[in-house]
Amino acid sequence: xxxxxxxxxxxxxxxxxxxxxxxxxxxxxxxxxxxxxxxxxxxxxxxxxxxxxxxxxxxxxxxxxxxxxxxxxxxxxxxxxxxxxxxxxxxxxxxxxxxxxxxxxxxxxxxxxxxxxxxxxxxxxxxxxxxxxxxxxxxxxxxxxxxxxxxxxxxxxxxx
Numbered sequence: 001x002x003x004x005x006x007x008x009x010x011x012x013x014x015x016x017x018x019x020x021x022x023x024x025x026x027x028x029x030x031x032x033x034x035x036x037x038x039x040x041x042x043x044x045x046x047x048x049x050x051x052x053x054x055x056x057x058x059x060x061x062x063x064x065x066x067x068x069x070x071x072x073x074x075x076x077x078x079x080x081x082x083x084x085x086x087x088x089x090x091x092x093x094x095x096x097x098x099x100x101x102x103x104x105x106x107x108x109x110x111x112x113x114x115x116x117x118x119x120x121x122x123x124x125x126x127x128x129x130x131x132x133x134x135x136x137x138x139x140x141x142x143x144x145x146x147x148x149x150x151x152x153x154x155x156x157x158x159x160x
Contacts, residue, residue, distance in 0.1 A: 040057050040058040041088060042054050042089040047066075047083065051065050052092070054085075057089065062107060062113070064106060071106070074097075079094055086100060090104070
């Protein structure tokens with residue numbers, strides 16, 4: 001049996017036991033409250049027009065057609081009406097069907113929504129400035145500006 005070159009063994013660090021204090025708990029609660037304000041959690045769900053409409057704490061809403069969601073196969077109208085938001089706004093729950101499904105997972109199954117998300121993130125990241133981008137811009141400026149693309153000269157073009 002050969003050794004796999006791509007497997008990296010990582011040893012866990014042994015950390016001494018440190019008792020949890022009231023101050024630690026207060027800090028964790030404060031971090032949780034801050035994080036809760038940073039991200040929109042689902043706050044409502046309703047079934048309409050063969051779609052599940054999920055409302056978020058920031059006022060936005062996403063509507064997903066149930067036809068493409070295998071999690072909801074076999075659901076009756078009554079089951080859809082009993083859908084609730086659970087797990088602190090992270091999941092949809094249906095007690096009669098004994099089902100809990102991640103909202104992030106549902107949205108991730110929608111190819112058009114994922115393509116839109118990728119496009120939005122790429123656009124936002126492209127506008128970000130970094131020290132490396134600033135240094136490259138200064139270096140190009142000292143050289144006379146952005147380098148020109150190579151364009152063929154008219155005498156280089158031949159009709160064969």
